[in-house]
């Protein structure tokens with residue numbers, strides 16, 4: 802049987818004043834130290850200051866475009882099939898260009914259900930969907946705000962990133 806031995810406390814220990822002053826001293830030391838050495842502060846003054854995120858961070862999705870601005874997506878449904886959260890809705894339609902079999906008439910992603918696993922990106926054979934927008938802040942007043950459609954996804958291009966890298970037909 803394990804016996805827990807409790808140390809015998811002196812009157813000073815029972816008053817807890819030593820521990821209180823020690824705690825206050827540590828707090829004061831950090832507060833004053835942070836005023837004079839702001840480079841040591843580990844917190845970010847959000848939203849003015851944003852924490853850097855890695856280049857390969859899985860952020861909000863975007864749909865890639867062909868050079869003629871049409872969606873690169875061919876509505877093959879592989880992303881929707883791979884999605885474990887069942888949050889991608891695609892309605893395929895015949896493409897007027899005979900070189901392209903189909904295009905997505907509807908392409909919605911429910912970001913409230915998405916688990917940001919990136920399996921849709923992995924499954925896509927056309928590099929038509931990416932998660933490199935670096936957009937990680939999401940806010941809205943209604944649930945519908947988080948169901949993003951094709952038009953939103955096609956425009957969801959981060960500044961400085963090319964909407965298309967290679968032409969695919």
Ligand code: SF4
Pocket residue numbers: 880883884885886887888889910914915916917918919920921922
């Ligand atoms: S990131 Fe994962 S959960 Fe989100 S849409 Fe893609 S496959 Fe579905």
Ligand code: SF4
Pocket residue numbers: 873874875876877878879880881891924925926927928929930
């Ligand atoms: S995004 Fe890619 S995987 Fe999904 S339907 Fe379009 S072409 Fe297929």
